[in-house]
Amino acid sequence: xxxxxxxxxxxxxxxxxxxxxxxxxxxxxxxxxxxxxxxxxxxxxxxxxxxxxxxxxxxxxxxxxxxxxxxxxxxxxxxxxxxxxxxxxxxxxxx
Numbered sequence: 001x002x003x004x005x006x007x008x009x010x011x012x013x014x015x016x017x018x019x020x021x022x023x024x025x026x027x028x029x030x031x032x033x034x035x036x037x038x039x040x041x042x043x044x045x046x047x048x049x050x051x052x053x054x055x056x057x058x059x060x061x062x063x064x065x066x067x068x069x070x071x072x073x074x075x076x077x078x079x080x081x082x083x084x085x086x087x088x089x090x091x092x093x094x095x
Contacts, residue, residue, distance in 0.1 A: 036062025
């Protein structure tokens with residue numbers, strides 16, 4: 001079943017996190033998409049103090065394979081440096 005993964009960052013430096021997420025997305029998802037990747041979006045909270053990364057995948061297994069990769073972990077680590085907190089949720093997509 002298709003899944004959506006949402007990562008939310010609380011931050012006082014949204015530009016830094018946006019930059020990390022945009023770089024990861026362009027390098028790792030847009031240019032050489034991993035197996036099972038469907039799409040992604042970077043969302044900025046209207047309050048200017050939150051950033052979210054939304055991605056869709058063919059199934060949870062392909063998402064987990066990507067989350068276990070060095071580029072993903074490096075992006076999350078660099079984003080966490082500028083975040084006051086992070087939460088992650090995975091949803092099943094009902095079609």
